[in-house]
Amino acid sequence: MITVEFLYRLMGVLTGTAAVINLRDASNPNRHANAAFWALWSVSFLFGSYLPDLASGILILAMVAVATVRGVTPGSGEQQTLAERSASARKFGNALFIPALAVPAITLLANATIGRIVIGGTALVDPKQVTLVSLGIATILSLGIGLALIRPPLSAPFTEARRLLDSVGWAAMLPQLLAALGAVFAAAGVGKVVSMLAAGWIPGGAPLLSVAAYTIGMALLTMLMGNAFAAFPVMTLGIALPLLVTQLHGNPTIIAALGMLSGFCGTLMTPMAANFNLVPVALLELPDRYAVIRVQWPTALLLLGTNTALMYFLAFPR
């Protein structure tokens, strides 16, 4: 059975080779820090399932120490010059889009099919991990298509992956670390305390105030937790159901749907949603860490106002 563990091995190889290539890159004065960072992550991917939890915790501290003290910085950068890339672009033409678009296409196709394949009584793919395994399969097959089309040196996928990893830097690990923080919050009971506070603070009464308390509360708590999914149970059970549904007889379907979307407005405005707001800053090589949030907040606030108005006008009996 193919499980997500197989994909972790691949990630381990990817980060491991990035470490080795960095170590041998004399052009980069920061190469030892880069190598240490990717090597430590590689250990987590390859052996994380067997390591004691405490060892994984110490591994995180080591990665964070390297990233904070020395940083992870790209070396000599692209080996192909602009002229070479332009010539190559003319040579291959639109065929270059095929492997790129094959990634989503194969993901979708695999997602719809591999869950149903059964060989000798066992499922080919762990049913709970079909989506992730589909993405993994898609990246491998697309790479195969790309290699067949471009016929580069066989080392190219590794050297290019390490070039991109170095340019994203430590931000590559941030979403995973944030997911871990969410788990620690849950274990320490942060959600419970917040919902107690929320229920205590919000006065009943004026419908518009109560609606705004829920929509704005969803956005704010999402900004703090980095994730609307973590904020939704807290705010909905703490504010929406007692105030808006029980007391003011609002329609729970409309209230909950718009509540979740209000949370998404918060997601657009917080660095805690690193995979959406900070990782692209690194990927697109932007100097301002909050550049994407800066572009998103006007839309997010206007939509938050829209959601509040929609809920106020549509969710309650007139």
Place this chain on the structure above:
Amino acid sequence: MLVLSGLLVVVVGFAFRVNPLLVVTVAGLVTGLAGGLGVTRTLGTLGHAFTESRYVAIVWLVLPVIGLLERAGLKERARDVVLRMQAATAGRVLLAYLALRQATAALGLVSLGGHPQMVRPLIAPMAEGAAERDTGALDDATRHEIRAHAAAVDNIGVFFGEDIFIAIGSILLIKGVLEQAGIRVLPTELALWAIPTAIAAFLIHGARLLLLDRRLARRAGPPA
């Protein structure tokens, strides 16, 4: 109350632009200690959760193929294609991608997009190329603003498209939370009520993208 100190660390850390990895790690340690877990159990909880969350990083498996294609000139090709479309301005390229991302996400096809796969190699070079053709060479600030817009369009498109699909995670979460409280709702109706916000998102952000075009044109000065 004390367990909220982790949230305080998050707010202060991000406000003062401390390295996010450090902020998040310290927030985790502070929360665990304040919650009475002790040093070893706090570190263990964080380590366990980190290991369990490795699936979040699977998206990086796409880097070898994207890097390979970039090496072969994918970004340059994406630019060329846009340059041949006379009507394509930076704002309109992004508007078209917003529509595509929202529409496909509404059909449940959320993996048709993403910053490493789509925005960096295709959408951002297309928008930059169109702006360069229309307004001449871009200064760094303008180039960065266009790139940030390319990233934002991907986020806004998927956030305000996916909830129209009935089997998406957020719809299932809403249904689950309400069911715990004894309220039954239909996923189809939840999805229906995501449509007004989706339309508003397209209108609001679409208008901002067209304004971006006007701003870019103004910055470049009147046509010679």
